[in-house]
Amino acid sequence: MKHSREKDSVMHIFTSYLERKGYRKTHERFDVLHEIYSIRGHFDVESLYGKMKTKKYAISIATVYNTIELLLECNLIKKHQFGENTSRYEKSFRGGNHDHLICTACGEVVEFWDPAVKEIQDAVTVSTGFEVNYHVLYFYGLCPKCKVKK
Amino acid sequence: MKHSREKDSVMHIFTSYLERKGYRKTHERFDVLHEIYSIRGHFDVESLYGKMKTKKYAISIATVYNTIELLLECNLIKKHQFGENTSRYEKSFRGGNHDHLICTACGEVVEFWDPAVKEIQDAVTVSTGFEVNYHVLYFYGLCPKCKVKK
DNA sequence: GTTATTGCAAAATCTTTGCAGGGTG
DNA sequence: CACCCTGCAAAGATTTTGCAATAAC
Numbered sequence: 001m002k003h004s005r006e007k008d009s010v011m012h013i014f015t016s017y018l019e020r021k022g023y024r025k026t027h028e029r030f031d032v033l034h035e036i037y038s039i040r041g042h043f044d045v046e047s048l049y050g051k052m053k054t055k056k057y058a059i060s061i062a063t064v065y066n067t068i069e070l071l072l073e074c075n076l077i078k079k080h081q082f083g084e085n086t087s088r089y090e091k092s093f094r095g096g097n098h099d100h101l102i103c104t105a106c107g108e109v110v111e112f113w114d115p116a117v118k119e120i121q122d123a124v125t126v127s128t129g130f131e132v133n134y135h136v137l138y139f140y141g142l143c144p145k146c147k148v149k150k
Numbered sequence: 151m152k153h154s155r156e157k158d159s160v161m162h163i164f165t166s167y168l169e170r171k172g173y174r175k176t177h178e179r180f181d182v183l184h185e186i187y188s189i190r191g192h193f194d195v196e197s198l199y200g201k202m203k204t205k206k207y208a209i210s211i212a213t214v215y216n217t218i219e220l221l222l223e224c225n226l227i228k229k230h231q232f233g234e235n236t237s238r239y240e241k242s243f244r245g246g247n248h249d250h251l252i253c254t255a256c257g258e259v260v261e262f263w264d265p266a267v268k269e270i271q272d273a274v275t276v277s278t279g280f281e282v283n284y285h286v287l288y289f290y291g292l293c294p295k296c297k298v299k300k
Numbered sequence: 301g302t303t304a305t306t307g308c309a310a311a312a313t314c315t316t317t318g319c320a321g322g323g324t325g
Numbered sequence: 326c327a328c329c330c331t332g333c334a335a336a337g338a339t340t341t342t343g344c345a346a347t348a349a350c
């Protein structure tokens with residue numbers, strides 16, 4: 001089990017969140033968080049659960065769903081639904097604010113970050129009264145290579 | 151049955167699409183398109199199907215799903231998955247490029263439009279060389295009511 | 301007439317729920 | 326030692342599929 005500053009940070013954030021809410025700090029919850037922060041890129045519940053079963057964690061799918069709910073609440077993960085019927089998630093600690101450009105021809109994904117997204121969020125927060133926790137922004141189009149081909 | 155230029159246009163687009171693909175022009179398919187273009191805002195399959203049953207259209211849920219698939223292919227509707235387990239759709243013919251705020255507690259969806267999204271798109275276009283065709287932007291959080299409850 | 305499409309119901313998939321037992325605070 | 330959380334399995338909800346009957350071309 002590799003230790004990293006990132007993992008220590010998210011464990012701490014999760015601990016604080018659980019304490020603030022009066023929720024219990026069960027080892028299952030930390031197992032899920034640990035496992036998620038070992039995954040690069042996106043994952044779905046099925047693969048996460050399967051991975052944990054393989055690693056001999058004793059955990060049920062119900063608890064995985066339960067924990068994911070908590071991690072969403074404290075913004076340690078992001079939920080995506082790309083049009084399939086299964087939800088996908090990704091960790092969102094530092095780097096959770098990047099957005100994506102997707103090439104509809106070859107599928108290439110490029111990440112970018114623009115501070116103006118935060119400005120839009122602030123404006124929308126004021127005008128609608130929502131409390132925004134996170135966002136998802138995708139630009140779909142053609143990457144340079146596919147643009148040339150066409 | 152009200153006639154509108156918009157409906158005539160989308161019927162024509164759909165007809166052309168079906169012909170080009172060699173698909174059959176069944177009355178069920180046009181019934182679904184007609185019904186969808188009578189709906190303001192978002193809808194899900196359940197409500198669309200229920201509405202059509204009430205209006206005494208003879209149609210099955212399987213055919214509704216089938217037709218929605220075709221309408222997605224020819225860009226006459228857009229599919230959204232706001233975090234609930236049911237997909238939602240909306241017509242997309244000259245639908246404007248509005249974006250969405252989604253309440254993660256009660257599922258409420260509010261539309262907004264901010265010109266800065268286009269500015270980000272232009273900036274990203276320049277810096278990455280992508281040719282952007284369309285985008286999706288969701289802000290997730292708590293609506294005013296749920297914010298108070300919490 | 302051919303054959304894609306429909307309707308029905310059953311199946312498949314993903315997620316939630318109820319409840320008894322176990323672990324946290 | 327109270328009661329929140331877990332695991333299990335069953336239930337729910339949405340979407341897909343298989344197949345005979347129907348209708349478009």
